[in-house]
Amino acid sequence: MSTPVDASAFSKDNPFPALLTENRTLTQLGSAKETRHFVVSLAGSGLHYKAGDSLGVFPSNRAEEVAEIIHRLGATGEELVSPQALKLPAPLPLREVLTHKVALAGPPRRIIETLAAKATASEEKEKLTALLAPEAKEALVAFLDDREFVDLLAEFPSAKLTPQEFVDHQRRLMPRLYSIASSSRVYPHEIHLTVAVVRYQTNGRERAGVCSTFLADRALVGSTPAPVFVSNSHFGPPEDGAKDCIMIGPGTGIAPFRAFLQDRVATGAAGRNWLFFGDQKRATDFLYEEEWQNYLAKGQLARLDTAFSRDQATKIYVQDRMRENAAELWQWLQGGASFFVCGDAKRMAKDVDLALHEIIAAQGNLTPVAAADYVKQLKKDKRYQRDVY
Ligand SMILES: Cc1cc2nc3c(=O)[nH]c(=O)nc-3n(C[C@H](O)[C@H](O)[C@H](O)COP(=O)(O)OP(=O)(O)OC[C@H]3O[C@@H](n4cnc5c(N)ncnc54)[C@H](O)[C@@H]3O)c2cc1C
């Protein structure tokens, strides 16, 4: 169904400086989360995308954190540096490197060794040496988990790392991917994203996920460009519009299914759509509720099953809704439906996979081995696809 398109001059190696045209919260006041809807303009980029693709975003770091690091290094920010990990063609000013080129989180064990070798204050040296002892392996991991580079400069000032020594311990700042939440058949010149903004505290400091807060706080609508690229994916709605779709998308996992639905409605796909959505609370976390209700009212969404995990004493998850509807789910699969999963990889995708196996075994009266074969065949036929992170 995808139409051949002209290649854009923009790619991961040459990202397009895109402007945001919209940045709004999807979660309501009182939610434990901050999930946002972004609209990224593709105007002038020549970029094309299809439902199921992701958008890569190159973030930059927070100016306050960069300023604190420069201050703690006793530097001005103008010093020329060339981080070992980057292999730059020519050195760049420290401020530019810290803002755009290196990650400020995830300090490695190696920096503790450098600090231990260079610390001149005895209490600092003792603490660092103790952390490097063979019996302190777990303590060191926990210590580093709780800290970013700036914490180490604050805690061990006597080591007086030079700007070059400091950046030699840093990794390249990587782009982040986001599932595209719009269809290019409806929005050819823009891309929609559904992003959970990462904010938390460790070691008494407020932390900010680099890219989600770059989009939320620093890429100002209409003025500060965000470097982006389209990352093509094999994930996508069935080529044959007559086929049914079962979509499991809790939390931000809903994003690509908003694109799938827009796409299938735009092409007049005759296949039925069944969406499972879950999040913490119905009152505050029902992302895009109105849109789903509209699709339901028009019959474009055949079924919507929701699982709001924290609206009752016992957690209810999307896989519980799948189990409650096992017979119908089995009928859809037997009728040729495709099964899609998007969202959390660590727990959700595994538990949904287990539920799928159990439903197939019970409904199809199959042994666990035969059910696993059935799932394998679904995957082979590209009828079981996942976009999990
Ligand atoms: C194919 C793909 C599609 C994706 N689609 C989406 C999408 O549609 N929407 C979306 O929101 N995300 C999506 N993601 C995830 C996204 O790419 C980023 O990983 C996410 O936004 C976090 O990036 P960040 O730079 O804001 O945070 P980072 O700076 O990378 O920080 C995240 C890290 O912070 C730490 N952390 C987070 N919370 C806590 C806590 N409470 N306590 C201690 N440590 C913590 C963890 O180590 C975590 O790994 C997708 C990922 C992939 C691979």
Ligand SMILES: NC(=O)c1ccc[n+]([C@@H]2O[C@H](COP(=O)([O-])OP(=O)(O)OC[C@H]3O[C@@H](n4cnc5c(N)ncnc54)[C@H](OP(=O)(O)O)[C@@H]3O)[C@@H](O)[C@H]2O)c1
């Ligand atoms: N550290 C935090 O405080 C925090 C908070 C939110 C999101 N996150 C992270 O941010 C990312 C994006 O989050 P998100 O907005 O997409 O939502 P999410 O955290 O994936 O949650 C969406 C829904 O899935 C539920 N869930 C939790 N475990 C599950 C499982 N095993 N099976 C099925 N459903 C399950 C959640 O319930 P419950 O949460 O009620 O269990 C919630 O109702 C995720 O990677 C997540 O880990 C972190």
